Structure formats: structure tokens, C-alpha cells
Amino acid sequence: MAADGVARSDALASNSAANRRFYxxxxxxxxxxxxxxxxxxxxxxxxxxxGIYYLVPWLRWDRGPYAPSQAVLVDLAHExxxxxxxxxxxxxxxxxxxxxxxxxxxxxxxxSLFGRLWCGxxxxxxxxxxxxxxxxxxxxxxxxxxxxxxxAPLSGGKVAKRVAKHSIxxxxxxxxxxxxxxxxxxxxxxxxxxxYGSAPFAVYGAIAVLTFTTYSLGGLMREQVCTFMCPWxxxxxxxxxxxxxxxxxxxxxGEPRGPHKKGQSWEGRGACIDCNQCVAACPMGIDxxxxxxxxxxxxxxxxxxxxxxxxxxxxPAGLIAYDTDANIARRIAGKKARFRFVxxxxxxxxxxxxxxxxxxxxxxxxxxxxxLDVFRDRNPNFVALSDGSVRNGYTLKLMNRANKPRRFYLSxxxxxxxxxxxIGIGNVVLPVRLDVEADKVRMLRVLVxxxxxxxxxxxxDIQFRISDAAHRETHDIAAVFVSGGP
Amino acid sequence: MSNDNKKExxxxxxxxxxxxxxxxxxxxxxxxxxxxxxxxxxxxxFAIGYWILMPxxxxxxGYTHGLLNHSVRDDVQVAVRALKNARTAKETELAHASLQQxxxxxxxxxxxxxxxxxxxxxxxxxCHGAGGQGSRGYPNLNDDVWIWGGKLEDIQxxxxxxxxxxxPDTRQSQMPSFGRDGILKPAQIDDLTRFVLHLRGHPxxxxxVKRAAKLFxxxxxxxxxxxxxxxxxxxxxxxxxxxxxxxxxxxEDIHDQIWxxxxxxxxxxxxxxxxxxxxxxxxxxxxxxxxx
Numbered sequence: 001m002a003a004d005g006v007a008r009s010d011a012l013a014s015n016s017a018a019n020r021r022f023y024x025x026x027x028x029x030x031x032x033x034x035x036x037x038x039x040x041x042x043x044x045x046x047x048x049x050x051g052i053y054y055l056v057p058w059l060r061w062d063r064g065p066y067a068p069s070q071a072v073l074v075d076l077a078h079e080x081x082x083x084x085x086x087x088x089x090x091x092x093x094x095x096x097x098x099x100x101x102x103x104x105x106x107x108x109x110x111x112s113l114f115g116r117l118w119c120g121x122x123x124x125x126x127x128x129x130x131x132x133x134x135x136x137x138x139x140x141x142x143x144x145x146x147x148x149x150x151x152a153p154l155s156g157g158k159v160a161k162r163v164a165k166h167s168i169x170x171x172x173x174x175x176x177x178x179x180x181x182x183x184x185x186x187x188x189x190x191x192x193x194x195x196y197g198s199a200p201f202a203v204y205g206a207i208a209v210l211t212f213t214t215y216s217l218g219g220l221m222r223e224q225v226c227t228f229m230c231p232w233x234x235x236x237x238x239x240x241x242x243x244x245x246x247x248x249x250x251x252x253x254g255e256p257r258g259p260h261k262k263g264q265s266w267e268g269r270g271a272c273i274d275c276n277q278c279v280a281a282c283p284m285g286i287d288x289x290x291x292x293x294x295x296x297x298x299x300x301x302x303x304x305x306x307x308x309x310x311x312x313x314x315x316p317a318g319l320i321a322y323d324t325d326a327n328i329a330r331r332i333a334g335k336k337a338r339f340r341f342v343x344x345x346x347x348x349x350x351x352x353x354x355x356x357x358x359x360x361x362x363x364x365x366x367x368x369x370x371x372l373d374v375f376r377d378r379n380p381n382f383v384a385l386s387d388g389s390v391r392n393g394y395t396l397k398l399m400n401r402a403n404k405p406r407r408f409y410l411s412x413x414x415x416x417x418x419x420x421x422x423i424g425i426g427n428v429v430l431p432v433r434l435d436v437e438a439d440k441v442r443m444l445r446v447l448v449x450x451x452x453x454x455x456x457x458x459x460x461d462i463q464f465r466i467s468d469a470a471h472r473e474t475h476d477i478a479a480v481f482v483s484g485g486p
Numbered sequence: 487m488s489n490d491n492k493k494e495x496x497x498x499x500x501x502x503x504x505x506x507x508x509x510x511x512x513x514x515x516x517x518x519x520x521x522x523x524x525x526x527x528x529x530x531x532f533a534i535g536y537w538i539l540m541p542x543x544x545x546x547x548g549y550t551h552g553l554l555n556h557s558v559r560d561d562v563q564v565a566v567r568a569l570k571n572a573r574t575a576k577e578t579e580l581a582h583a584s585l586q587q588x589x590x591x592x593x594x595x596x597x598x599x600x601x602x603x604x605x606x607x608x609x610x611x612x613c614h615g616a617g618g619q620g621s622r623g624y625p626n627l628n629d630d631v632w633i634w635g636g637k638l639e640d641i642q643x644x645x646x647x648x649x650x651x652x653x654p655d656t657r658q659s660q661m662p663s664f665g666r667d668g669i670l671k672p673a674q675i676d677d678l679t680r681f682v683l684h685l686r687g688h689p690x691x692x693x694x695v696k697r698a699a700k701l702f703x704x705x706x707x708x709x710x711x712x713x714x715x716x717x718x719x720x721x722x723x724x725x726x727x728x729x730x731x732x733x734x735x736x737x738e739d740i741h742d743q744i745w746x747x748x749x750x751x752x753x754x755x756x757x758x759x760x761x762x763x764x765x766x767x768x769x770x771x772x773x774x775x776x777x778x
């Protein structure tokens with residue numbers, strides 16, 4: 001017994017010296033279920049994150065008859081990315097870049113302020129592993145029951161439980177893979193195809209891969225992903241400093257630790273009664289009393305475990321809490337603990353986020369729905385005609401980024417052309433009317449001939465202009481006319 | 487130097503050291519995860535399997551072929567055959583359509599232009615240039631100056647039979663070497679040069695032009711026409727054009743051509759390229775901008 005009414009858990013940290021071998025088989029961890037504030041928060045976060053993941057592909061957004069009606073869609077086949085009111089073309093992939101930079105800096109900011117929130121509450125690895133452990137808990141029971149089951153000889157009951165657990169894990173894994181593919185094509189149509197076996201092979205392949213990864217990483221690998229595979233824990237050393245919040249064992253309050261008999265004084269000793277409940281509850285299998293470590297994902301379940309014990313022995317909660325190393329030092333030195341959220345580091349991250357967000361908002365607000373690209377022929381550079389005129393060839397690409405067919409007018413400024421030919425249409429008079437289908441690019445070859453009296457030696461700056469029928473939007477592209485000398 | 491076999495346990499991490507020490511630096515002997523080791527062994531097994539099944543090791547005379555006898559060259563042959571099959575439908579359409587019909591059918595036109603462009607790069611670009619702009623002695627196919635005619639049928643015929651080629655039906659023209667063969671005197675050739683410049687609208691010495699008028703009528707107009715506008719059936723160029731001079735427009739170039747009478751060779755493609763390919767080429771060249 002660690003104290004009156006509090007049993008001492010025999011949980012042993014999996015990375016302690018006693019447990020080491022040459023190559024390490026995974027030491028199984030049986031996290032004990034806790035009830036408390038942070039466990040509640042984690043359930044809510046799990047519901048939100050899983051809800052978003054599984055339900056968002058089913059949201060609809062009307063874009064007219066020429067575009068898909070799914071709210072969030074990565075349309076690889078047609079090279080578009082749809083996000084509610086946004087439609088991003090491949091040329092605009094810099095928006096995705098901006099979004100990723102924003103997400104990364106937001107992550108840095110959140111971590112430097114409040115510690116490893118991502119790892120403990122929202123990382124897919126944490127969420128799915130938590131879910132899989134919940135399933136294990138429901139089927140095989142809590143920690144002691146699971147340890148007993150693992151040690152027990154093979155029996156009908158044991159096999160049944162194991163089969164049930166792994167089957168449910170596989171079902172969750174398949175559903176996870178299934179939800180993933182719905183982001184890449186219309187969800188209702190694909191669901192229909194999946195049920196009747198008529199979906200493309202690549203879809204089944206993708207689901208198979210994701211089933212395998214979800215089952216392995218969430219069910220079998222679990223904490224090894226964080227300890228051995230993920231780079232994020234290793235970056236924490238650079239992301240956080242001793243003023244960043246982290247799940248901290250307040251050793252100034254807890255040490256020296258040791259069992260406590262009822263009636264004993266609390267003088268000259270710490271509040272930690274060495275009950276090891278924090279180690280039992282930890283899904284990573286570590287001892288938070290060793291201090292901030294790479295393996296601690298800041299899930300705060302040890303806080304709930306310890307608070308529960310503290311309540312039962314009549315001591316104030318918060319022996320393990322979100323705190324900073326700096327505060328421990330402050331308290332030991334007799335100074336008042338405080339939280340410095342405004343530091344050069346956090347201000348810098350916030351500033352970068354603001355700038356990137358502003359650039360992106362500006363870019364999106366000024367995004368045009370028509371665009372023109374001009375490529376001048378370089379081979380040959382120019383063609384001298386029999387009457388002394390000079391002709392230059394241009395390849396034009398007219399982009400209609402709206403979801404309805406549009407009528408554009410093409411005109412030319414900066415040079416007086418005696419003849420303009422559009423291959424496929426013939427001789428044209430500018431401005432020439434060109435229709436472009438919804439969400440499409442139309443390519444044209446344009447030949448511009450200039451009479452000798454209008455030629456200048458060398459090159460002349462000209463401008464192609466494309467405007468839509470109502471002249472609400474225009475796009476000018478500067479180009480060059482080469483006359484080949486005097 | 488290392489001091490051997492002094493295994494100890496590091497205080498901070500609880501891990502054993504390897505037992506060696508180099509200049510006071512020691513290394514921890516942290517265990518590998520078993521799953522990592524398992525994957526590593528699996529890679530080794532995969533490698534051995536690959537050696538057995540696929541081409542893998544060089545031998546003195548060749549290489550090991552593997553049980554599956556896979557060859558990338560075979561894959562390419564299969565792919566080329568499949569491509570030929572895929573093209574057959576369009577090629578047949580092309581064979582049955584006339585040149586004008588091809589130009590009017592957008593689908594067929596797109597195919598013909600693509601085939602023409604690819605064939606042009608393979609066969610014609612070495613002489614006519616990648617963009618068809620030509621150079622001295624090789625006509626510019628983009629402009630509107632045609633020695634043998636710029637209509638679709640003319641272009642098709644020129645490609646098929648060639649110019650001064652080995653084909654019995656070849657287009658044939660001969661510019662005499664007036665200077666080299668001593669047909670005309672040097673002074674006469676000088677005057678003719680000025681006359682040709684005058685035909686083009688270039689300012690030239692009036693007396694020389696007057697002297698050369700009779701020379702031109704006697705020697706040149708039989709092919710180039712009395713007005714110098716050329717004769718396509720004889721392959722005699724129009725001498726009044728501003729550009730498209732095959733051997734150069736400068737006075738020295740014209741003098742050189744009258745003196746030496748250059749004439750290049752265009753190969754005959756009739757037996758080498760299929761009729762459909764030649765049709766595609768004709769359509770492509772015609773579309774470069776100067777077609778008639």
C-alpha cells in the first residue's frame with residue numbers, strides 16, 4: 001500500500017534499465033482507464049476530430065451544373081481542389097503552400113504557448129490509438145483484467161475476446177481507409193460503387209493500404225510510433241523552452257516521495273506517495289516524475305490519475321499539472337510562479353502567422369477568374385514575308401476559371417497589325433470573340449503580321465488583352481514583337 | 487585508441503555503454519526495436535528473392551536473366567505494337583480522306599498536325615530547322631515564298647518526289663553556272679546582279695540596269711519570266727520578292743548565285759514514309775502560316 005486506501009501499482013516504466021535487451025521487443029503497456037477533467041476533454045476532442053474526418057466528405061456545396069457538388073474535394077482527375085467556396089487550380093498551388101505554412105506556424109505557436117497540445121489531443125496517431133485502447137478496454141476489461149488475460153493460458157474465452165477485439169479494430173481501420181478515399185472523389189457516387197464492387201482498383205488499393213496502416217500503427221505499434229518514428233517529439237527540444245507549458249510533476253511539492261501511513265505527518269516529505277498510478281495510466285508507459293521527456297505526449301491522463309489519488313488522501317490536487325520548468329525553479333527559489341505567454345519566441349510566431357494569413361487573404365480576395373498566358377514562338381523568331389512584312393507567331397492559353405461557359409474578347413495593343421490569323425478560325429478582326437467552356441483552358445495559335453511601314457527595328461513591346469463580355473474582368477499580358485532588324 | 491571491454495552503465499539514461507572509449511568519449515548501447523530488425527531481415531529476404539526472379543547480376547559474357555526472364559526491351563516492343571494498333575483507326579481515316587477534307591475535320595486535323603509535327607522533327611528538321619525556318623540553301627517553310635507551289639497538293643508532291651533527288655519523278659530545275667562555266671563575262675554578271683536588285687525595288691545603278699535588260703531577256707527570262715516573277719513549273723524563284731531568298735538577298739549573294747548556280751537536293755520521301763505520314767506532313771507544313 002502506498003497510503004491508506006491507496007494501493008501501490010506495480011507498473012514499471014518500459015524503458016527502465018531493468019527491461020533492456022539487445023533488440024527490444026515491445027513491452028506491452030496496459031494503460032489504466034482514468035476519469036477526470038482531461039479525460040473528458042480528450043473524449044470531446046476525439047469526437048470532434050473523428051467527426052470531422054468521417055463526415056466532411058459528405059458535406060455538399062452547390063457550384064452549378066459544371067462542377068462537382070462536394071464541399072471538400074481533391075479532384076485529381078480534373079486537377080482541381082475544392083474547399084467550400086474556393087476552387088484552386090494547379091497553377092495556384094501556392095495557396096496550399098500558404099495553408100501548410102500557416103498550419104505549421106500555428107502549430108509552433110500553440111506548442112510554444114501551451115506545450116504538446118497536438119501530440120496529446122489532436123494527432124491522428126493519438127486519437128486512433130486512444131480509440132483502439134478504448135475498444136480493448138471494453139472487450140478485455142481494465143488494466144488488471146488485461147494483464148491477467150495476457151498471462152492466462154489459451155482458452156475459448158481468451159480467443160473469443162482477442163478475435164472480437166481485432167475484428168473491431170479491423171472494421172475501424174477499413175472505415176478509416178474508406179473515409180480517406182471519399183476526399184478524392186464524389187462520396188455518394190463512390191460509396192455506391194464500393195458497395196457494388198464497381199469502384200476503380202486504385203480505390204480498393206488505397207483502402208487496403210490505409211486499413212493496414214491504421215490497424216498496425218493504432219493497434220500494434222501504438223506508442224512506438226511516437227518514440228521511434230515521428231520527428232515531432234524530436235523537434236520539441238527546439239520548439240519549447242522552460243517557459244512553455246507542459247505536463248509537469250511538481251517536484252518541489254512532491255519530493256522526497258515515499259509511502260505514507262495514516263496518521264503520519266506530512267512534514268519534511270513530499271506529497272508524492274509513490275503509488276505509481278501516474279505510470280499505470282500513461283499510454284506511453286513512462287514515468288512523468290522523471291521529468292519532461294521525449295516520450296511524454298502531454299495527454300494529461302497522469303494529471304487525472306494523480307488528482308484522483310490526492311483527493312482520496314485529502315491533499316490538494318495539482319501535484320502533476322500543466323506547469324513550466326521555470327516555475328519549479330521559481331518556487332524553489334521562493335519567488336512567485338507566473339506564466340510568461342508573451343515571449344520573443346511566441347511574438348515571432350504570432351507575427352509570422354499574421355503576415356502569412358494576410359498575404360493569403362489578400363491573394364484570395366484579388367483572385368481573378370480569367371487568365372491569359374502568352375508564349376511567343378522562338379523557333380523561328382520571326383518570319384519575313386515576300387512583301388517585306390514581318391510575322392510573329394504566338395501561342396495563347398485562355399483560362400476560364402468560372403464554373404460557367406464564358407465569352408471572351410481578345411485584343412492587341414501597342415502595334416498596328418496588318419493581318420491577324422487565328423489557326424482554326426482564319427483571318428480575324430480584333431477584338432475577336434472567343435468562347436471558352438466552363439473551368440477549361442483553350443489554346444490558340446495567333447499569327448500577327450505587320451506591314452513594313454509599321455515596323456520598328458529590333459523588338460516592340462505589345463500587349464495582349466483578354467476581357468469577358470461584360471468587361472468586368474480583364475487580364476493584360478505584355479509580350480514582344482520581333483521585327484528582325486532594320 | 488580504444489580501451490576495450492569496460493562495460494558500464496550510464497547514470498543518466500540507464501543504458502550500458504559499448505565498452506569502448508575513444509579520447510574520453512563513450513557510446514551508449516541502446517537496443518534496436520525488434521520491429522525495425524524484422525523489417526531489415528525482410529529486406530534481405532526480398533533482395534535474395536529479387537536476384538532469383540529478376541535480371542540481377544552481371545556475368546562475364548552477359549548477365550543472369552532470372553526465372554521470370556523480364557526484359558524492358560520486350561516491354562517497349564509490346565508498347566510500340568499497342569501504340570500502332572491504337573493509331574490504326576485514325577491512320578485509316580487519314581488514308582481515305584483528301585487533304586482538304588483533313589483540314590476541315592477538326593478531329594482529323596488535330597491528329598494530322600500532331601503526326602506531322604512529330605514526323606517533321608524526325609525527318610525534316612535536320613535541313614529545314616526545328617521550327618521550319620531553314621537556312622542558306624534550305625527553304626524557310628514558314629513564309630509565303632514557294633519555289634514549287636504552296637498549295638496542299640504542291641507540298642505533298644514535293645515531299646513525295648523530292649527535288650533533284652533519286653526518284654524518277656523528281657522535281658528538277660537547273661540554275662546554270664553563268665560565271666564558272668564561262669557562259670557570261672564577269673562584267674555582264676555584275677550588271678545582272680544590279681538588275682536583279684532593281685527588280686526587287688532596291689536602288690541600283692541605272693546605266694547598269696539598262697545594259698542588263700537585254701542580258702536578262704536573253705538568258706534569264708526563259709525560266710524566271712520576262713517580269714522576273716518566276717515560274718513554278720520550272721522551279722525558278724520569283725526575283726521580285728522582298729524575302730525568302732534561298733541563297734541570300736545581299737548583292738554578293740546574288741552575284742554568287744548567278745556565278746555558281748547552286749542547287750540543293752531534297753530527298754524523295756515517297757518510299758520511306760507512308761502516304762498517311764506524308765499527308766500529315768503536308769497539312770502540318772501548310773499550317774505553319776505561309777500555306778496557300
